[in-house]
Amino acid sequence: MLQEPAETFAYDFALATCGSLRTGVAGATVTLRASGALWLEAEGALIVADLHLEKGSSYARRGQMLPPYDTAETLGRLEAEVARLAPRVLVLLGDSFHDGDSEARLHVADAARLVGLARGRQLVWVVGNHDADGPRALPGERADDLSLAGLQLRHEPRAGPQAGEVSGHLHPAAKVRSPRGAVRRRCFATDGERLILPAFGAYAGGLNVRDAAFAGLFRRPLLAGALGRDRVHAIGWRSLAAD
Template identity: 75%
Template sequence: METRVNGAAVTFRCSGALWLADVRMLIVADLHLEKGSSYASRGQMLPPYDTRETLRRLEAEVAALTPASVVLLGDTFHDRRSEGRLAGDDAERLRALAVGRTLVWVVGNHDADGPRALPGETADEIAVAGLILRHEPQAGVQPGEVAGHLHPAAKVRAPRGTVRRRCFVTDGERVILPAFGAYAGGLNVRDAAFAGMFVRPPLAGAVGAARVRAVGWRQLVGD
């Protein structure tokens, strides 16, 4: 799905990634790598494949688009010990992402220190093409803001029931990205956490297997 945010041409990808074709920049938010192992350390056992699956999807986007830069928009790791729990081959896959391109780790609330032993640049936020890339959306009107953190999800009432999907949410001034991580949940865009962020009723870009579907605000329902 192609649209504009604060005048910049952007593409919402079915993977949940944002693509800036003019500068060849791929942006993904909230990978929450090693969330499964974090839960396991507290006695809640989950299949330990979330990092592998998340990186597989990210690698597929890199292969398809050959970006000049990849921006990890915060909460790339689920907690501050996640990097130490990475399997060796997964760490190598992250290192490979930095080969031949710029890799930027925007810090988030789960990984405020950034990576310790992995390549790439660390930043609080990035300004590019009239946009400001940061992890956590700021309150009030923020023209050009590209953020994650809230894990937006759209719930749509259909004739045969309701459908709930990860989504982008934008009013043309700013955009909040869906969580990219395999184990990352979603917060309904009708939740109060999104209130006051948009200058007009926003549009949801609901992520499907084959396309991102534009859904108007009136079609969205709460949980």
């Protein structure tokens, strides 16, 4: 479990448009969107992690039947963010596909939507552990990592504190208890030095930020930007509960 250092510090959060939160990560100004996307306004860059496209069809092949609508729903939310922000750069931060055959299982209409997302902008597929080979037939650039706005973008966080790192992979989630019960939501996790994005995919799960997997990644007490229906809620470490 994460241990909170003795020193305390103030987070510089500001409410931005559409319920977003604007903050700093290693000196770079970033906007945490209620959709779970990261917006770097100065660079015109929109970043999403862990789409896990075709997770439903992957499970169906193994006999676990899920409604086959996850890819369409995930792409719809991504298209909505692109329409609102008109990014010059769109970064898919790894595990965009759930397995190595997911691209081949894409419905032709969903493949066309991905082609459309690349039109008129730079599309970068940062590869992850589920999609290490990257896309085969779709447009865009494949990358193991990417430097942008002084930040280092990669799929899986490196061990130990990493100033300026932006990653996904862990699918962070925040849980808050109250006398009326508990609420659990996907979240951004940051200590002002590094940032871990929530999973964007419709069928992607969430791992509690108090899980041991997050131990040692943050130099200072982390703060969760929990995703509400239409805004991001800043929640301090002491208010976060374990599962």
